[in-house]
Amino acid sequence: xxxxxxxxxxxxxxxxxxxxxxxxxxxxxxxxxxxxxxxxxxxxxxxxxxxxxxxxxxxxxxxxxxxxxxxxxxxxxxxxxxxxxxxxxxxxxxxxxxxxxxxxxxxxxxxxxxxxxxxxxxxxxxxxxxxxxxxxxxxxxxxxxxxxxxxxxxxxxxxxxxxxxxxxxxxxxxxxxxxxxxxxxxxxxxxxxxxxxxxxxxxxxxxxxxxxxxxxxxxxxxxxxxxxxxxxxxxxxxxxxxxxxxxxxxxxxxxxxxxxxxxxxxxxxxxxxxxxxxxxxxxxxxxxxxxxxxxxxxxxxxxxxxxxxxxxxxxxxxxxxxxxxxxxxxxxxxxxxxxxxxxxxxxxxxxxxxxxxxxxxxxxxxxxxxxxxxxxxxxxxxx
Amino acid sequence: xxxxxxxxxxxxxxxxxxxxxxxxxxxxxxxxxxxxxxxxxxxxxxxxxxxxxxxxxxxxxxxxxxxxxxxxxxxxxxxxxxxxxxxxxxxxxxxxxxxxxxxxxxxxxxxxxxxxxxxxxxxxxxxxxxxxxxxxxxxxxxxxxxxxxxxxxxxxxxxxxxxxxxxxxxxxxxxxxxxxxxxxxxxxxxxxxxxxxxxxxxxxxxxxxxxxxxxxxxxxxxxxxxxxxxxxxxxxxxxxxxxxxxxxxxxxxxxxxxxxxxxxxxxxxxxxxxxxxxxxxxxxxxxxxxxxxxxxxxxxxxxxxxxxxxxxxxxxxxxxxxxxxxxxxxxxxxxxxxxxxxxxxxxxxxxxxxxxxxxxxxxxxxxxxxxxxxxxxxxxx
Numbered sequence: 001x002x003x004x005x006x007x008x009x010x011x012x013x014x015x016x017x018x019x020x021x022x023x024x025x026x027x028x029x030x031x032x033x034x035x036x037x038x039x040x041x042x043x044x045x046x047x048x049x050x051x052x053x054x055x056x057x058x059x060x061x062x063x064x065x066x067x068x069x070x071x072x073x074x075x076x077x078x079x080x081x082x083x084x085x086x087x088x089x090x091x092x093x094x095x096x097x098x099x100x101x102x103x104x105x106x107x108x109x110x111x112x113x114x115x116x117x118x119x120x121x122x123x124x125x126x127x128x129x130x131x132x133x134x135x136x137x138x139x140x141x142x143x144x145x146x147x148x149x150x151x152x153x154x155x156x157x158x159x160x161x162x163x164x165x166x167x168x169x170x171x172x173x174x175x176x177x178x179x180x181x182x183x184x185x186x187x188x189x190x191x192x193x194x195x196x197x198x199x200x201x202x203x204x205x206x207x208x209x210x211x212x213x214x215x216x217x218x219x220x221x222x223x224x225x226x227x228x229x230x231x232x233x234x235x236x237x238x239x240x241x242x243x244x245x246x247x248x249x250x251x252x253x254x255x256x257x258x259x260x261x262x263x264x265x266x267x268x269x270x271x272x273x274x275x276x277x278x279x280x281x282x283x284x285x286x287x288x289x290x291x292x293x294x295x296x297x298x299x300x301x302x303x304x305x306x307x308x309x310x311x312x313x314x315x316x317x318x319x320x321x322x323x324x325x326x327x328x329x330x331x332x333x334x335x336x337x338x339x340x341x342x343x344x345x346x347x348x349x350x351x352x353x354x355x356x357x358x359x360x361x362x363x364x365x366x367x368x369x370x371x372x373x374x375x376x377x378x379x380x381x382x383x
Numbered sequence: 384x385x386x387x388x389x390x391x392x393x394x395x396x397x398x399x400x401x402x403x404x405x406x407x408x409x410x411x412x413x414x415x416x417x418x419x420x421x422x423x424x425x426x427x428x429x430x431x432x433x434x435x436x437x438x439x440x441x442x443x444x445x446x447x448x449x450x451x452x453x454x455x456x457x458x459x460x461x462x463x464x465x466x467x468x469x470x471x472x473x474x475x476x477x478x479x480x481x482x483x484x485x486x487x488x489x490x491x492x493x494x495x496x497x498x499x500x501x502x503x504x505x506x507x508x509x510x511x512x513x514x515x516x517x518x519x520x521x522x523x524x525x526x527x528x529x530x531x532x533x534x535x536x537x538x539x540x541x542x543x544x545x546x547x548x549x550x551x552x553x554x555x556x557x558x559x560x561x562x563x564x565x566x567x568x569x570x571x572x573x574x575x576x577x578x579x580x581x582x583x584x585x586x587x588x589x590x591x592x593x594x595x596x597x598x599x600x601x602x603x604x605x606x607x608x609x610x611x612x613x614x615x616x617x618x619x620x621x622x623x624x625x626x627x628x629x630x631x632x633x634x635x636x637x638x639x640x641x642x643x644x645x646x647x648x649x650x651x652x653x654x655x656x657x658x659x660x661x662x663x664x665x666x667x668x669x670x671x672x673x674x675x676x677x678x679x680x681x682x683x684x685x686x687x688x689x690x691x692x693x694x695x696x697x698x699x700x701x702x703x704x705x706x707x708x709x710x711x712x713x714x715x716x717x718x719x720x721x722x723x724x725x726x727x728x729x730x731x732x733x734x735x736x737x738x739x740x741x742x743x744x745x746x747x748x749x750x751x752x753x754x755x756x757x758x759x760x761x762x763x764x
Contacts, residue, residue, distance in 0.1 A: 022679050093722065138522030314425075
């Protein structure tokens, strides 16, 4: 390997990249756009969910229950005149949750002594939006359970001491839940850490895939191959400048995530940038392989897209790998992106140290060496 | 009259030519053939919000029969792996940090005594770095605990496919309509057509038009006695055909494989697909007027399609998104199409129930047409 030759190739690549305003725009705007988009998109604290309420009882107790449901802004409550109207609204998608308070609700509350039947209400969810219904269920349940003892107290003799557990015939353990690392359970940090994986897997592969094919179409790739430059020099001449550009992208994203979204890495930023830079090399090598094995730009792009769509879904960027069937989990774990996203979340959110990330780092290392070696073979074969 | 006839015959001629090209385009055909199956597998097996195999740990300071029973009943929900045993807060926290556990259940020493006094409490430490899972898992554990029988030990068999019903001071009778087991599969498969058609329409048209410009055949066509709008329409016709084939695939195959047939009217499904396909194709055409090379067209379509899957609410309910982002998503035809599809397939809607989304898509299409007319001039060179 000749250092001067390599430097010439690197300079050539940098000039070629920056001469094309479209590529430069993409390189800057896609990371920022993705970051802002995905950073804002996920709000786990469901707010203003449409809830339809039919109050058949029209009593103090039922009004109190409705007020409790409306209290913390999770639900926007609309009153409906009958339970059929609730059903229709649910079907048309106007509401996500329907609560039906029967006419005898208040009587039931007053009779709520130990042993008596508890007051009954009906809650209907729009299961069509499965994830939403699952979350709404937890909210409704906790709100209703929280308001229930109060309803009972109001009806009962106020002087009697109330012992909730004993009252209910020995049911229930209170749970004090506390989220560590992200006490507010905010969606933004989770998505920001994942977006690095998304951008670095997708954009890098696509850009390299297109770049080599374009050179091949223009004929400059063959000119390169007849120069004294060796295949490893050509490879590095492609990888290093693009790698540097993406390392800059990583730094840019870290800063923007910090300034705009207020998400700074909990762990070592240096470690994060280091791992990211290495991961960029892996994706670039993958892009090189795609492009070197394709005849036209369209083919290279199609390979990349076909590969990248499952990559986005399988890597755990949006859906936890844990939730997938076992066979799919094996597949997911074969993708470098899965491990990179795991690492980036570990560093970004939990300030994890090197020790526990070793298996993932090792996998990435092996992947990188293998892919770069293979990319070199492919380029050599073409020479 | 004769002008109209020329128009139709011109469009038909271009459509014929375009269909012939598509028939010989191996790369495109393989994409059209492979992608539906890939997306089907992904939508039915990969995408899932339902917690499964959750790693968790128990820090049991009470060591009583009661605490062991509580751990068992949490385990019995079917969402969790076997619990790991922790001995101290520090090790529990470390376990969370390493990601080896998502939840740590801390049972205080005084649990049995508290239960006697009627105020039993346990603590739950959740890994907040994955907030969606944390919120949901926390909810499950709370429900198990709140319906936990302190004295009578009646083992309740819980079906992991059914959400836990709670029994508290108020008897809440809850039902999940349209999808009783809250299966994610139905949610995602109902939007499968939307995902497939977005990919097809965007990449097909934008690549096709830019490709012709690159190879110079667009200029040849401009030299023909044909207006540009006829060229564009002619190029779109075959895609409308393929779109309907893909839509049928997205409806019939989930029906055959998983028994998920549309509950609503098929007619409505066909009708709402039309404005969606038109609007998506129009986006492709618009992209083609904005870019120079096919590589650029691909970049723009890819980076438009992927976020639009998320923004439109195909991947996760748009109700989760904060206001502002939600409204941005409303500009996408896919948002309205997935609403319409889910309404028809899951909730048994018909043409009347989906009139709103359909109108919205027609409106988007109209705006796009205006934009295209403004951008597209017969350009040479």
